[in-house]
Amino acid sequence: MAGIPWETDFDAASAKAKVAGKPIFQDFWFDG
Amino acid sequence: MNTGPYSNEKVQAFILDQFIPVRSECFWDKPTPLMQRFGIKWTPTFIVHDSEGAEHHRFVGYVPADDLFAQLGLGLGKISYDADRLDEAIARFRTVIARHPAGGATPEAIFLAGVAEYKRGHDAKALRQVWETLSASYPQSEWTRRAEPYSAIPL
Numbered sequence: 001m002a003g004i005p006w007e008t009d010f011d012a013a014s015a016k017a018k019v020a021g022k023p024i025f026q027d028f029w030f031d032g
Numbered sequence: 033m034n035t036g037p038y039s040n041e042k043v044q045a046f047i048l049d050q051f052i053p054v055r056s057e058c059f060w061d062k063p064t065p066l067m068q069r070f071g072i073k074w075t076p077t078f079i080v081h082d083s084e085g086a087e088h089h090r091f092v093g094y095v096p097a098d099d100l101f102a103q104l105g106l107g108l109g110k111i112s113y114d115a116d117r118l119d120e121a122i123a124r125f126r127t128v129i130a131r132h133p134a135g136g137a138t139p140e141a142i143f144l145a146g147v148a149e150y151k152r153g154h155d156a157k158a159l160r161q162v163w164e165t166l167s168a169s170y171p172q173s174e175w176t177r178r179a180e181p182y183s184a185i186p187l
Binding site: 006007 | 034038044047048050051052053054055056057058059060066067070072075076077078079080081082083084085088104107108111
């Protein structure tokens, strides 16, 4: 598998979730 | 972007199948609007939202793959539970319990599965069974302590 195609725009992810009827998994991360 | 538990192909497949995945980078010297909106004080912080964007579950700190599966399953169960879709919630919680018995989120799944069963059938034995299961298998869990009052319910 090529990995997870993360969305980086939360509003875009929310729009996709509404259309797909899917929940959102959000990872807040820090590149220390 | 796909390190740690995300390098696990089963984790990748589960996330892709069940969720719209989004990563939000944090900057401590200048918190982003999303950090402020969701009150992010440490990373990693993970949030499970329903399809309308309402938050149902969050957890903080690194989790290995098995714990991540359990947390995500618990989050899915809580979405169903919060919407009073009790059959669906119970099935979600039972999946977590069966597949991830050592998961950090599993005691909460046991607790909520029992509560959902009680709400569905109004049989208090479901709550007593929560206590029996948690006290036998997870005696140190805070969820066992939360279930302690149910120990007085007759079986």
